[in-house]
Amino acid sequence: MDYLWTPWRYQYVTTADKLPGCPFCHKRALGDDRQALIVHRAQHNFVILNLFPYTSGHVMVVPYDHVDSLLKLSPEAASEMMALTQRLEAVLRKLYNPDGINLGMNLGKAAGAGVAGHIHMHVLPRWVADASFITTVSETRVLPEDLETTWERMKAEWTVNGGQ
Numbered sequence: 001m002d003y004l005w006t007p008w009r010y011q012y013v014t015t016a017d018k019l020p021g022c023p024f025c026h027k028r029a030l031g032d033d034r035q036a037l038i039v040h041r042a043q044h045n046f047v048i049l050n051l052f053p054y055t056s057g058h059v060m061v062v063p064y065d066h067v068d069s070l071l072k073l074s075p076e077a078a079s080e081m082m083a084l085t086q087r088l089e090a091v092l093r094k095l096y097n098p099d100g101i102n103l104g105m106n107l108g109k110a111a112g113a114g115v116a117g118h119i120h121m122h123v124l125p126r127w128v129a130d131a132s133f134i135t136t137v138s139e140t141r142v143l144p145e146d147l148e149t150t151w152e153r154m155k156a157e158w159t160v161n162g163g164q
Contacts, residue, residue: 024048024062024118037147039154044077045084049147049154050122056145057096058124059154061085068117069107081121088123091157098125 020026027036028046037049039059050058061084063077070078089101104122106113145153 022066022118023115024120025066028062028064034151037151039151040084040158042080042084044074044080047084047088047154047158049151050124051147053124053147053150054102055124055126056150057092057098057154058122059088059092061088061121061123063119066118068119070105070119073119085121085123087158091154092123092125095153095157096125099128100126102126 027038027048030036033039033041037051038046039049040047044065045061045063048060048062050060061081063073063081065073065077067073073081085103092098092101102122102124105119107119109116
């Protein structure tokens, strides 16, 4: 039997239900963007790596406003969210050379939202046949890049190509 060690996941498994309040609001308030995995802070939203990514490069655009519906988001924040999503598409295409990009929001627990109380836009690179045997049979993801490396690469690319 083969074993895939994912020690970073243990922290989530043992603390996810113990975090007071919203994990996005918690990360935003940490004050250390590297530790929080925040790649960029804009006026109404921030860009953060997904702590448990579907693929390497999986990021999210999260509004500062803690709202559970796109309808509750201000027009300015919604517009900025889409502009950041466009920017992320360019960054991901340059860094990962994907065959495609998934964009999406899951609004509410029934729709699959892991954090149902705070909307967020997922942006992630995809490749033809990236769902390997281990993914389809064992429901396990094998990611070739750790989160620290992803953060460093994303932050550098964001900054080099017109970031703030």
